[in-house]
Amino acid sequence: MANIGIDLGTTNSLVAVVMGQTPRVLLDDDGRSMTPSAVRYTGAKQADGSDAPPMIGWDALDNAVDHAETTLTSVKRFMGRSLDEARKVAEELHYTLAEGEGHDVVRIQAGDKVVTPVEVSAWILRLLYMRANECLMAEPTGVVITVPAYFDDAQRQATRDAGKLAGMNVLRLLNEPTAAALAYGLQENSQGTYAVFDLGGGTFDISVLELTEGVFQVLSTAGDTRLGGDDFDRELAKLILSKAGIENAKGSVLRAAMEAAEQAKRDLTAGEIAAISVELGGQSVQMQITRAEFNDLIRPIAERTLKSCKQALADAEMEPADMDGVVLVGGSTRVPLVREIVEEFFGQKPLSNLDPDKVVALGAALQADILTGSSELSDDLLLMDVVPLSLGVETMGGVVERLIWRSSPIPVTASETFTTQVDGQNAVDLHVLQGERELAKDNRSLARFKLKGIPDMPAGLPRVKVTFTVDADGILSVSATEQYTKTHAEIEVQPSYGLSDDEIENMLESAIDNAESDVDQRLLIEARVEAQQVLAVVDKSVKADVDLLGGNETQVISQVSDALREACESDDRKRIQELTTKLDEVTAPFAQRRIERDLKLALEGQDALQVLDVLDRTVKAAEDAAN
Amino acid sequence: MTQCWQCREPVQGPVCAGCGAIQPPPPHPDLFAILGMSPSFVIDRKAVDKAWRAASRKVHPDRFAGASAVQRRMALQWTAHLNRARKVIRDETQRAWYLATGSERPSEGANKQPDPAFLEEVFELNMLRAEDPEAAILRAGELQGTEQARLAALFAAQEKGGSLDAVPAILNRLNYLSTVISGGHE
Incomplete structure (x- = not known):
């Protein structure tokens, strides 16, 4: 294990x-x-x-x-x-x-x-x-x-x-x-505040962590999801391409230039000068670049990291000198200029062993x-994270009302009560946003929810309490209850950018290697179980009420039943599901006639309990049909 | 003393000492009690954090990573309560409101209008702010100090049987004053 x-x-x-x-x-x-x-x-x-x-x-x-x-x-x-x-x-x-x-x-x-x-x-x-x-x-x-x-x-x-x-x-x-x-192993120091400077290939993160008595707490985080070592390569590739007189390079030419740039970047980590030799679209390019030249080229990008550093420190209400240590993460922190900038900003040598x-x-x-x-x-260590960006909802006039503030420790819940604008309004639209800006349009749209099933009431009377929960992974979920009637309002989630469960399901189905995977196996088993349940019910009722079957119904039902039984022997889930649906369809008129007869018999016998029971079943059948 | 929902043994606190199952959290727990603290207006923020960490260590969802979905859900609810308790107790305004009313701070719309004399003062401060912002902020700061002192006095008197009824009105005034200081932006 x-x-x-x-x-x-x-x-x-x-x-x-x-x-x-x-x-x-x-x-x-x-x-x-x-x-x-x-x-x-x-x-x-x-x-x-x-x-x-x-x-x-x-x-x-x-x-x-x-x-x-x-x-x-x-x-x-x-x-x-x-x-x-x-x-x-x-x-x-x-x-x-x-x-x-x-x-x-x-x-x-x-x-x-x-x-x-x-x-x-x-x-x-x-x-x-x-x-x-x-x-x-x-x-x-x-x-x-x-x-x-x-x-x-x-x-x-x-x-x-x-x-x-x-x-x-x-x-x-x-x-x-x-x-x-x-x-x-910073937890061994038991007490301290640390900055983690993470410059990867494509993302930059700076976080201020506090370690106290075995609890790690992220005090603040800032960063740029569009800044990384790839940008250094890109900058150098541009230089190489311009030397070769190539504009708007695409596809394989751009890739070749990027690879040459990346190699030169590596060479300049240990050495002071790098030789570049690359074939670009049939053209041979030879050049040299010194570390100083490279530093000048990438300095504007490298210094963009400091803006986020200042933001993270400000959020944590700290100064650079308050850090007990600075940890370097990500291959791009090997670039000497990056280390220089970090050391200068924090006033200490970063940890890099x-x-x-x-x-x-x-x-x-x-x-x-x-x-x-x-x-x-x-037993003694706990990693406590915080919400990276504030969460809120759009209110009248396109303004954001914040419900969960940036840097709150997670998990966290927050509630807000909403009401209706029009008499008898049964649904309320909600727009959930993430970000620090005042106007909804400047923040990132996370999801649009429709709170449905609000009971008929005059405008302003319903009180729909919406609870936002961010779990330990930082993932948001939403639930809602109407306060007077205690009805649980139905929520329709339309992720603005994420994938819906249906989409995930579709992908699961189309994934190539999952013929043997657990998921496929589970779906197949579920399909078989459902088919067998339907078959059992049909068999039983055909035996009990054979006189209600007319024309070629008996033949059709037994044909479909046999085909379904055969399909259940195979691993063809789609066919099992199709035939299950078909069996439901061909037996629907028969089922209706059975219910009608039961009802008639019960009424004739004047057995009140029996009548209620049959009515109950009828309602259920109607509901099932409606679903 | 309640029974553990899982092993039926008597249980005290959020986690059953016998079987290790986390217990369902109460819907509206006492925010001081869940941190293991007695209610008090005067607090030591460091002590609050210490209590919060100790309590979190017991109920955080990571402690129940291998447990059932139901237990992970309860762990999330407990920890969310603890995080809320820490937030409310660390903040002077929210703490005062909670101690005085027993509920967390209501939404803005629920605030009553302060007395006319005070409203006039705020109006004048806003006028002054347009001409001489520094003087206005200074004056608002003085008023803030007075209100804060009154707040502390009320809580001190409470120990000798004094009433906290005036707390919401003071908090309301403080809210107006901080709006003046921030220049009308919340």
């Missing part, structure tokens, strides 16, 4: 597990700890005509230059985002987004296939999960997945959905900085182990 921790990164992902007392990152067959967060859809088919699984990780990146259009990287940037938001960043990327409405979930065109970021992430998670399965020689019990502390509700929900789609038991979403602090690429995964493994309840740390 083991829980595992997964760092699902923008550029790279890792999986780790605690062995003995020590967290270890699990290596692939080639001894590598990092797996590129990349998926390539090859368009290949399997023998049965279905799509072959895509290539994942390093395999996906092999020949990426030749398959730029179908190699999907950095999809974390699109998790839980709308098409409108994604378009802003997509221009710089080398793949194309599928057409759709601005508020739609992002869908990426990968050759002939259209996929969502959640599906792509699920493939990456599956690969890591399988690696853990092989290393542990047992299926992991549960999984902790890390997310940037700055991720909003939709982004967290999308991450959870990816885990669900990959068939995992997601125990907890853990904020990356919290994981890093855990990996550094752990591999900045691995810290988060190691911390996730520790938390996963704590959640087993049997770890040494289980």
Whole structure:
């Protein structure tokens, strides 16, 4: 029995597990700890005509230059985002987004296939999960997945959905900085305030953590989900391309330039000068760049991190000098200029004795182990997170009324009472938002709810109490009750950017490898059980009321019943469901006649109890039909 | 003494000592009591945090990661109560309101109008603010100090049997004054 921790990164992902007392990152067959967060859809088919699984990780990146259009990287940037938001960043990327409405979930065109970021992430998670399965020689019990502390509700929900789609038991979403602090064992100091500076490939996070008597509390978080080491590469790639006189580079040319830039960036971490040599669209480019030149090039981007640092400190009501330590996370913190900027800002040398690429995964493994309840740390350590962005609802005039404030410890609940504007109004529209701006239109729309089933009352009288709950993962749920009648108002959830349960369900069905997965198995079993229940009822009533069957009804019913019995022997869930529905349909007139006769008999016998019983059944049957 | 819903043994506090099951939280718990504190207007914020951490350690959903969905739900509710208790108790205004009325702060619309004399004062402050903001803020700050002192005096007198009936009115005035200071923005 083991829980595992997964760092699902923008550029790279890792999986780790605690062995003995020590967290270890699990290596692939080639001894590598990092797996590129990349998926390539090859368009290949399997023998049965279905799509072959895509290539994942390093395999996906092999020949990426030749398959730029179908190699999907950095999809974390699109998790839980709308098409409108994604378009802003997509221009710089080398793949194309599928057409759709601005508020739609992002869908990426990968050759002939259209996929969502959640599906792509699920493939990456599956690969890591399988690696853990092989290393542990047992299926992991549960999984902790890390997310940037700055991720909003939709982004967290999308991450959870990816885990669900990959068939995992997601125990907890853990904020990356919290994981890093855990990996550094900062809890051993028992008391202190720490800044965690996390500059990854595509996201930047700064968090202020307070550790007191075994409780980790995130005091504040700030960051930029569109800032990372990729931006350094992009800046240098632009320079390389301009040297070659290429404008508006796309596809494989852009990728080649990016790869050359990334290599030069690595060379400049240890060295003072890097030589760049790259083929760009048949043109050979040779150039040199010094660290000083590179620093000048990336300084504006690197310094953007400080704006968020100041914000996080201000939210925590702290000064840079108040930090007892600064932890570096993310491969991009290897860039010397970044370290200089951090050291200068906080006035101290940052902690860097752990591999900045691995810290988060190691911390996730520790938390996963704590959640087993049997770890040494289980009894005295508690990771307490905060709401990254305020949550509120839109009120009259498009103004936001905040219900849960930024940096409140989670889980948290808040209630607000709403009423109606018109006599007899049965529904109220609610718009839930996340963000710090005063006007609804400037904040991020999370969901639109329709509170239905409000009883008929004069305007202003109904009191619908809506309760918002943010769970320990930072995910929001909403419930509502009308206070006078105590009716539980029905809520229709229309996630603005997330995926609805139906969409997840559809994806589960279309996932290629889940013929053997638990989910498919469960759905099949449910279909069989339902079919057998219907068959049993039909058999019984046909025997009891054979005289009510007219024409070829007996024949039709027995034909459909036999076909359903046969289908139940197979694994064809769709056919089982279709035939179950059909059997319901062909027996409907017969069922109606049976109820009518029962009622007539009961009335003739004047058995009041029996009449009530039959009426009851009739009402139920009518309700079932209405549903 | 209530019974544990799971093992039927007597149980005290949020977690059953016998079987380890978390108990259903009361819908409206006493915010001081769930932190293990006695109600008091004078508090030590550090002590509140300490009590909050100790209580959270017992009921946080992470403690019940392997338990049933029902228990995880209860753990979430308990922890949400604790987080609310900490928020209310740490904030002077919310704490005063809670101690005086037994309920958490009502929505803005429920506030009564302060007395006319005070309203006139606020009106003049707003006029002054337009001409000389610094002087207005200074004056509002003085008034704030007076009201805060009255508030503290009421709670001190309560220990000797004094009434807290005047608390909501003082809090209402403080609310007006802070609006003046922030320049009309909440």
